[in-house]
Amino acid sequence: MHNRYDLWLAGTESLTAQALDQLLGWHGDAQGIWRAVGDGTAQGPASVLKALRAHRSESLLDEMAQAMADTDTRLIMRDDPAYPPLLRALEDAPIGLFVRGAADLTFPRHVAIVGSRRCTRYGMQNAARIAAELVACDVHVVSGMARGIDTAANMGCADAGGVSVAVLGCGADVAYPPENEENIQRLLACGGAVVTEYPPGALPLAHRFPRRNRIISGMCSALVVVEAAERSGAMITVRCALDQGREVFALPGPVDSPNSKMPLQILREGAAMATCAQDILENLRWLDAPPAVVDAPCAPDITPAPQADLPGLSEDQRRVAQCLSLEPLGFEELRGRTGFSVPALNSHLTMLEIQEIIEQLPGRMYRRIR
Amino acid sequence: MLAQLLSYGLMGIEGFPVTVEAYVSGGLPMFEVVGLPDAAVKEARERVRAALVNSGYEMPVSRITVNLAPGDVRKEGPAFDLTIALAILMASGQLHCAQADEERLVLGQLALSGEVTGVRGVLPMVISARDRGVREALLPRDNAAEVACVEGVRVIPVATLAEAVGHLSGQTPVVPQPQVPYAALQADWQPHHDLSAVRGQSGAKRALEIAAAGGHNLLMIGPPGSGKTMLARCLPGILPDMTFEEALETTRIHSAAGVVAAGCGLLAERPFRAPHHTASAVALVGGGAKAKPGEISLAHGGVLFLDELPEYNRPTLEAMRQPLEDGFVSIARINAQARYPARVMMVAAMNPCPCGHYGSQAQQCRCTQHDIRRYLDRISGPLLDRIDLQMEVEAVPVREIADNAPEEASAAVRSRVNAARERQRARYAQAGIHCNAQLSAKQLDAACGLDEEGKALLFRAVERYKLSMRAYSRVLKVARTVADLAGEARVRAPYIAEAIQYRNLDAKYWH
Numbered sequence: 001m002h003n004r005y006d007l008w009l010a011g012t013e014s015l016t017a018q019a020l021d022q023l024l025g026w027h028g029d030a031q032g033i034w035r036a037v038g039d040g041t042a043q044g045p046a047s048v049l050k051a052l053r054a055h056r057s058e059s060l061l062d063e064m065a066q067a068m069a070d071t072d073t074r075l076i077m078r079d080d081p082a083y084p085p086l087l088r089a090l091e092d093a094p095i096g097l098f099v100r101g102a103a104d105l106t107f108p109r110h111v112a113i114v115g116s117r118r119c120t121r122y123g124m125q126n127a128a129r130i131a132a133e134l135v136a137c138d139v140h141v142v143s144g145m146a147r148g149i150d151t152a153a154n155m156g157c158a159d160a161g162g163v164s165v166a167v168l169g170c171g172a173d174v175a176y177p178p179e180n181e182e183n184i185q186r187l188l189a190c191g192g193a194v195v196t197e198y199p200p201g202a203l204p205l206a207h208r209f210p211r212r213n214r215i216i217s218g219m220c221s222a223l224v225v226v227e228a229a230e231r232s233g234a235m236i237t238v239r240c241a242l243d244q245g246r247e248v249f250a251l252p253g254p255v256d257s258p259n260s261k262m263p264l265q266i267l268r269e270g271a272a273m274a275t276c277a278q279d280i281l282e283n284l285r286w287l288d289a290p291p292a293v294v295d296a297p298c299a300p301d302i303t304p305a306p307q308a309d310l311p312g313l314s315e316d317q318r319r320v321a322q323c324l325s326l327e328p329l330g331f332e333e334l335r336g337r338t339g340f341s342v343p344a345l346n347s348h349l350t351m352l353e354i355q356e357i358i359e360q361l362p363g364r365m366y367r368r369i370r
Numbered sequence: 371m372l373a374q375l376l377s378y379g380l381m382g383i384e385g386f387p388v389t390v391e392a393y394v395s396g397g398l399p400m401f402e403v404v405g406l407p408d409a410a411v412k413e414a415r416e417r418v419r420a421a422l423v424n425s426g427y428e429m430p431v432s433r434i435t436v437n438l439a440p441g442d443v444r445k446e447g448p449a450f451d452l453t454i455a456l457a458i459l460m461a462s463g464q465l466h467c468a469q470a471d472e473e474r475l476v477l478g479q480l481a482l483s484g485e486v487t488g489v490r491g492v493l494p495m496v497i498s499a500r501d502r503g504v505r506e507a508l509l510p511r512d513n514a515a516e517v518a519c520v521e522g523v524r525v526i527p528v529a530t531l532a533e534a535v536g537h538l539s540g541q542t543p544v545v546p547q548p549q550v551p552y553a554a555l556q557a558d559w560q561p562h563h564d565l566s567a568v569r570g571q572s573g574a575k576r577a578l579e580i581a582a583a584g585g586h587n588l589l590m591i592g593p594p595g596s597g598k599t600m601l602a603r604c605l606p607g608i609l610p611d612m613t614f615e616e617a618l619e620t621t622r623i624h625s626a627a628g629v630v631a632a633g634c635g636l637l638a639e640r641p642f643r644a645p646h647h648t649a650s651a652v653a654l655v656g657g658g659a660k661a662k663p664g665e666i667s668l669a670h671g672g673v674l675f676l677d678e679l680p681e682y683n684r685p686t687l688e689a690m691r692q693p694l695e696d697g698f699v700s701i702a703r704i705n706a707q708a709r710y711p712a713r714v715m716m717v718a719a720m721n722p723c724p725c726g727h728y729g730s731q732a733q734q735c736r737c738t739q740h741d742i743r744r745y746l747d748r749i750s751g752p753l754l755d756r757i758d759l760q761m762e763v764e765a766v767p768v769r770e771i772a773d774n775a776p777e778e779a780s781a782a783v784r785s786r787v788n789a790a791r792e793r794q795r796a797r798y799a800q801a802g803i804h805c806n807a808q809l810s811a812k813q814l815d816a817a818c819g820l821d822e823e824g825k826a827l828l829f830r831a832v833e834r835y836k837l838s839m840r841a842y843s844r845v846l847k848v849a850r851t852v853a854d855l856a857g858e859a860r861v862r863a864p865y866i867a868e869a870i871q872y873r874n875l876d877a878k879y880w881h
Contacts (some may be wrong), residue, residue: 117738330731332764335572342865343856346867347865351867354830354834356834363729363730364573365594365729
């Protein structure tokens with residue numbers, strides 16, 4: 001349990017772990033620092049003291065405590081046993097974490113999945129798939145809940161019924177981006193947690209996001225990069241992970257996609273390849289128990305055999321199905337290959353879609369899913 | 371002396387009689403026009419004076435009063451020039467009408483040289499005049515073709531003031547404009563844009579055919595350069611032939627708005643209007659101080675094409691919902707009221723995302739999911755609900771463009787569309803509607819006659835695609851049209867299956 005003065009320390013953004021250690025050395029505990037700052041006898045860097053003095057107000061503390069009570073947020077200080085152990089070991093560990101939700105942050109198996117906000121369908125699908133596979137192997141998935149890959153990973157985990165941790169760059173009660181309001185509720189309902197080092201009400205300012213990335217990689221044993229273009233924010237997380245000595249994985253993308261640039265680059269530089277949860281677990285030697293049977297929505301190795309027996313289809317429908325594979329094909333191309341008239345092809349496609357043998361993608365593309 | 375001639379004014383798309391009286395009397399020389407004239411009518415004084423002199427007549431040096439009756443309705447525009455000039459000539463004794471007692475209408479603008487130039491609204495004014503018993507109409511030569519199809523009026527095309535005087539005095543009668551039957555106009559007609567010029571795109575062409583056959587509104591989604599605009603422009607060429615009544619009604623609106631080209635007769639081709647996306651609500655639905663028709667009325671009987679749909683102002687698009695539903699626009703202003711027909715097929719085109727390449731194989735899309743959603747959210751649900759067919763247009767690979775395989779011509783498609791419309795007309799003779807797009811939810815079930823297989827398929831589709839009630843009836847309407855194109859009385863499963871391919875794109879874009 002935190003005390004009132006911890007809240008004061010954790011709520012002071014510019015107070016780093018080293019500065020706090022110094023202060024504690026001189027003044028004993030949080031209450032000692034409070035008293036010393038109050039009567040002007042505190043020692044330490046002037047900027048830190050100034051910030052502490054600015055926040056030293058009982059009414060401010062009351063306000064914060066109230067906001068935390070309203071959103072059911074707890075504060076976990078560094079010396080609290082509930083503090084993520086991997087994170088505690090870091091030099092620049094956050095002095096306190098504001099946590100909403102029931103997730104156990106001391107759980108030994110955390111894996112982070114991060115990637116670009118400007119992602120493709122391929123990236124989102126695979127981020128969600130790997131997250132779901134990890135859930136099946138009893139792993140908690142950590143991400144940043146940003147648009148794109150992060151949300152896909154967080155929600156992929158939650159949708160698979162797993163515990164997902166979202167590390168935010170703003171207060172735990174602030175929904176950013178706005179569509180996250182609903183996502184966060186879903187995540188909490190699945191036993192996940194929202195974690196941040198910023199006090200309730202903290203706005204999503206640009207400088208806070210790169211800093212929260214160190215928490216994402218810091219509390220996990222491994223980091224998986226799904227899609228990242230050149231100079232993507234995900235690279236900051238990769239750098240943090242390398243500095244912290246975490247295992248870095250990358251999911252390879254199509255070689256001609258700008259979003260594959262960073263994953264392929266770090267693979268070349270020695271990162272491990274992650275095509276499925278198995279790759280990650282093996283590398284981390286977490287495979288002591290037999291791997292759980294993964295029943296993901298789309299496992300990576302479905303290559304429908306061209307002659308696969310599809311019962312219940314007419315001869316014509318089977319012909320259309322056989323022209324399609326996992327690789328999407330456009331309507332006109334498909335018409336050229338099958339030779340059907342437009343009305344006939346349209347109606348065959350619907351029948352195949354309804355039976356969930358094919359799916360339609362944006363741009364009037366079709367592909368086989370079964 | 372006093373003289374009197376009949377002219378017509380325009381209110382909306384109806385004409386109203388205006389009696390032009392001229393009184394030339396002694397007194398200080400002056401020239402006054404009374405009877406609520408607007409600025410353009412007042413300026414007629416200068417044009418009439420110059421035209422009279424330059425045509426070799428005399429402007430009487432006396433007190434001239436011209437009255438436009440009824441005195442309590444505002445008169446607009448330069449169409450009274452010729453009438454005023456002739457009335458003055460009669461009042462000053464320079465012109466004696468050979469058949470003074472005949473009901474005769476005179477319209478026309480004067481140039482300073484005495485030439486008679488065209489005016490707007492000739493067709494609606496002549497129709498209104500004919501209905502009130504007018505037998506002869508002196509009109510500018512530029513406007514004569516416009517009324518060539520109207521029966522019951524002798525049209526005298528004049529090019530100069532002198533010609534008009536010669537005709538009225540009986541010295542050099544002008545040969546009346548020969549009647550042109552509408553059938554002849556229609557036989558000559560060739561579509562401006564033929565479908566055979568569009569390479570590939572068989573899927574999109576099929577959707578276009580269905581839309582034309584059932585009168586459905588259509589939304590095309592595709593990357594830039596995929597041919598959406600070109601496809602839309604081909605639509606008038608495959609719509610069913612215009613009946614004489616339709617042509618008359620549409621031309622009447624065009625004439626009132628002054629957009630009929632000189633020398634152009636009744637419209638034989640359905641109109642295609644493509645207002646730019648910066649258009650205001652008034653420009654689209656009509657309005658202004660004079661309650662003028664908007665683009666949606668100018669497209670009456672034809673196609674209203676909205677390119678880059680999300681770029682339109684949202685209130686502008688919302689203003690179109692009621693006319694799209696009712697098929698007419700009622701405009702009320704302090705000084706003018708009008709009701710314009712507005713039965714159009716709305717065809718809209720848009721990119722799938724702000725950069726235009728979402729879902730494209732050729733180019734990588736640079737937009738975030740959020741960008742795409744925000745872009746698509748600019749189109750309101752109620753407007754989308756009025757669009758029965760939504761289809762994606764793929765970019766055509768270059769090799770297909772270069773390919774010289776013959777493509778089907780518009781005329782062949784049009785004959786199928788005509789046949790399908792004929793079937794609908796026969797079926798809906800009692801129901802008071804024209805095409806499948808106008809079916810109400812109640813009429814829909816009776817019109818479709820689903821069999822067990824069809825019902826089962828629809829049921830599965832509703833489950834699989836989570837179709838809303840609205841989406842469901844849209845699918846059925848389109849399926850009805852597909853069956854009409856196939857010449858079937860009942861809507862069977864394959865037609866429903868095809869219609870589902872043109873359903874709301876919710877699953878992919880509106881998520």
